[in-house]
Amino acid sequence: MRIVLLGTGNLATRxxxxxxxxxxxxxxxxxxxxxxxxxxxxxxxxxxxxxxEEIRLDADLYILAVSEDAIPEVLSxxxxxxxxxxxTSGSVSIDILSNVSENFxxxxxxxxxxxxxxxxxxxxxxxxxxxxxxxxxxLSILANILSDKVYQxxxxxxxxLHLAAVFVCNFVxxxxxxxxxxxxxxxxxxxxxxxxxxxxxxxxILLSPPEAQTGPAVRDSQQILEQxxxxxxxxxxxxxxxxxxxIDIKNLKQ
Amino acid sequence: MRIVLLGTGNLATRxxxxxxxxxxxxxxxxxxxxxxxxxxxxxxxxxxxxxxEEIRLDADLYILAVSEDAIPEVLSxxxxxxxxxxxTSGSVSIDILSNVSENFxxxxxxxxxxxxxxxxxxxxxxxxxxxxxxxxxxLSILANILSDKVYQxxxxxxxxLHLAAVFVCNFVxxxxxxxxxxxxxxxxxxxxxxxxxxxxxxxxILLSPPEAQTGPAVRDSQQILEQxxxxxxxxxxxxxxxxxxxIDIKNLKQ
Numbered sequence: 001m002r003i004v005l006l007g008t009g010n011l012a013t014r015x016x017x018x019x020x021x022x023x024x025x026x027x028x029x030x031x032x033x034x035x036x037x038x039x040x041x042x043x044x045x046x047x048x049x050x051x052x053e054e055i056r057l058d059a060d061l062y063i064l065a066v067s068e069d070a071i072p073e074v075l076s077x078x079x080x081x082x083x084x085x086x087x088t089s090g091s092v093s094i095d096i097l098s099n100v101s102e103n104f105x106x107x108x109x110x111x112x113x114x115x116x117x118x119x120x121x122x123x124x125x126x127x128x129x130x131x132x133x134x135x136x137x138x139l140s141i142l143a144n145i146l147s148d149k150v151y152q153x154x155x156x157x158x159x160x161l162h163l164a165a166v167f168v169c170n171f172v173x174x175x176x177x178x179x180x181x182x183x184x185x186x187x188x189x190x191x192x193x194x195x196x197x198x199x200x201x202x203x204x205i206l207l208s209p210p211e212a213q214t215g216p217a218v219r220d221s222q223q224i225l226e227q228x229x230x231x232x233x234x235x236x237x238x239x240x241x242x243x244x245x246x247i248d249i250k251n252l253k254q
Numbered sequence: 255m256r257i258v259l260l261g262t263g264n265l266a267t268r269x270x271x272x273x274x275x276x277x278x279x280x281x282x283x284x285x286x287x288x289x290x291x292x293x294x295x296x297x298x299x300x301x302x303x304x305x306x307e308e309i310r311l312d313a314d315l316y317i318l319a320v321s322e323d324a325i326p327e328v329l330s331x332x333x334x335x336x337x338x339x340x341x342t343s344g345s346v347s348i349d350i351l352s353n354v355s356e357n358f359x360x361x362x363x364x365x366x367x368x369x370x371x372x373x374x375x376x377x378x379x380x381x382x383x384x385x386x387x388x389x390x391x392x393l394s395i396l397a398n399i400l401s402d403k404v405y406q407x408x409x410x411x412x413x414x415l416h417l418a419a420v421f422v423c424n425f426v427x428x429x430x431x432x433x434x435x436x437x438x439x440x441x442x443x444x445x446x447x448x449x450x451x452x453x454x455x456x457x458x459i460l461l462s463p464p465e466a467q468t469g470p471a472v473r474d475s476q477q478i479l480e481q482x483x484x485x486x487x488x489x490x491x492x493x494x495x496x497x498x499x500x501i502d503i504k505n506l507k508q
Contacts, residue, residue: 010468068475091470091478111450112468117457123449151446160440163482167492168433168447169454170469171499172426177463177506179422186414192405193422194459195377196365200423201455203371205448209431214264214366215424216345221322224345228417237502238421241495245425248491252431 001142004028004056005044006074007065008036011088014113015065016044018121022145028056030074052077059083061138063107068092075100084135090162093155094129105130105139108158109147112169125149127158178238210252217249255396258282258310259298260328261319262290265342268367269319270298272375276399282310284328306331313337315392317361322346329354338389344416347409348383359384359393362412363401366423379403381412432492464506471503 001024005016008031016026026044031037034050041048049055055062055078064087066074071087085100086107097104106129113119126143128150130136136152143150153161176197180190203212216224225246232239255278259266262285270280280298285291288304295302303309309316309332318341320328325341339354340361351358360383367373380397382404384390390406397404407415430451434444457466470478479500486493 067473068470068478091481110446112454112457112466114457114461114466114468116461116465119453125446125449149446149449157440157442159481160436160485161442161446162478163485164433164436164440164442164447165450166469166471166482166496167429167436169450170467170471170503171429171495172451173454173458173463173467174471174499174503174506175421175426175429176458177467179418180463181506182414182418182421186411186418188411188415188418190462192364192379192403192415193418195379195403196419196423197426197455197459199373200366200427201451203366203368204427204430205451207368207370208444209427209434211370212366212368213424213427213431214368215420216322217420217424217428219321224322224416227345227413228420231414231417237498237505241425241498241502242420244491244495244498245428248495249424249428251491252428252435 001025001061001138002027002059004030004059004062005040005065006030006055006062008033008040009065009067010113010115011109012063012065013040013043013115014119014121015063015088015109016040018119018146020044024142024145027059030055053079055080057083061086061142062101064088071096072100084138086130086139090127090165091159093159094131095155098131103131103135105135106155106158107139107143108162110161110165112173121146122148125151127151127153127161129154129158213249213253215249217246218253220250255279255315255392256281256313258284258313258316259294259319260284260309260316262287262294263319263321264367264369265363266317266319267294267297267369268373268375269317269342269363270294272373272400274298278396278399281313284309307333309334311337315340315396316355318342325350326354338392340384340393344381344419345413347413348385349409352385357385357389359389360409360412361393361397362416364415364419366427375400376402379405381405381407381415383408383412467503467507469503471500472507474504 003026026046029041029048037048057079062085082102084103086105094106108127110125126147128139183190257280280300283295283302291302311333316339322343336356338357340359348360362381364379380401382393437444
């Protein structure tokens with residue numbers, strides 16, 4: 001299978017490197033950024049272009065690894081009409097590609113990906129969808145090369161999954177950021193929280209999140225809640241979050 | 255060192271089991287619950303009492319592993335006056351024990367502990383504090399038996415640390431709960447989110463939380479945010495959280 005990768009960001013980088021390590025041929029990278037495009041095409045040993053007209057037409061699959069808003073436009077001006085084109089977004093419908101090519105689908109890895117960190121795709125759930133059975137087969141073959149967890153899921157379900165992922169990943173990570181900022185302010189080392197962060201993740205998986213819950217909110221320790229709200233008085237946004245989440249923790253318990 | 259453990263909950267259980275595995279002698283467990291007290295004392299091979307008057311007076315250390323509100327009362331009616339008594343709470347001042355005994359301190363493991371899950375204390379930060387140098391030494395010796403990470407931290411700093419811990423642990427875990435509830439509602443398996451949960455934790459530690467951030471809020475993908483808010487219309491509390499946290503993610507980026 002010969003692939004053109006459209007995009008040079010976190011997902012394009014991690015997916016490209018991983019595909020190449022599985023001997024899948026990336027024949028070209030397309031992107032707007034000269035710097036990250038040269039970097040990525042260097043890593044993948046393929047050519048790079050910033051020009052839509054120069055996108056090669058002889059690949060078996062075109063993977064759009066760009067931000068949601070850019071999806072409809074990326075291939076306009078290219079020669080792509082019939083080739084299999086997929087996007088990689090959790091919350092964008094497959095239909096967005098129906099005007100782009102006759103053959104289209106979705107190839108969504110449910111994982112947080114950063115250029116700077118390697119990822120083991122073998123445990124990552126891949127959610128695939130296509131406009132016909134043949135294209136679905138192609139995507140299934142590719143997904144199975146990368147991962148043991150391949151799911152055929154439609155656009156509505158994938159969006160629901162993505163919403164839940166935002167809570168357990170992006171919002172969780174934001175709370176890590178708040179923790180880091182607070183410790184910086186208190187002149188304490190973020191390293192102190194790291195065993196707690198890892199254990200919280202592991203415990204929620206081994207038990208279940210509601211069963212794993214601890215802390216002042218689930219114990220309904222009013223005195224501690226009040227002290228913490230006072231400590232947060234310089235951070236009204238975090239104070240509000242603290243209050244709302246503590247109430248929600250108590251509600252979930254009941 | 256001979257220890258009396260006061261409490262039969264998550265912390266008493268994990269701490270007791272861990273101390274015993276290090277050949278530290280637990281001579282008695284005190285608690286209100288007959289069931290969990292018998293269970294724990296059975297595990298630790300020691301006696302159990304529900305009566306304050308029967309608390310043994312010949313231990314070197316009394317560890318209060320009870321909820322914050324119960325700390326001042328636990329030893330009232332016992333014969334303890336001079337023995338070394340410590341509490342284990344993140345957000346309670348050491349001074350709460352000044353009326354309980356002449357010798358007192360704090361022995362706070364910064365970790366989320368549940369009866370149902372074993373924990374490796376060797377990487378857990380222990381925060382210790384005492385009313386004099388000799389008692390601090392005793393606590394330091396004990397903490398070093400359990401862990402490689404022992405910090406001498408005063409009550410004000412410990413409370414700050416605990417506040418940050420609430421964000422990265424209890425609030426994070428609540429978002430795992432929300433993710434689980436959403437998937438249940440959507441008839442999807444929570445198992446699908448587990449690689450994401452683990453990678454999010456590992457990535458934040460390897461990079462740093464702000465550097466590790468991904469998702470629609472940090473990309474400022476207005477279209478996705480709006481779709482997600484519509485999906486959450488049956489859950490106004492989560493809708494409000496989604497909105498506030500997305501704004502805060504954008505603010506932190508700037």
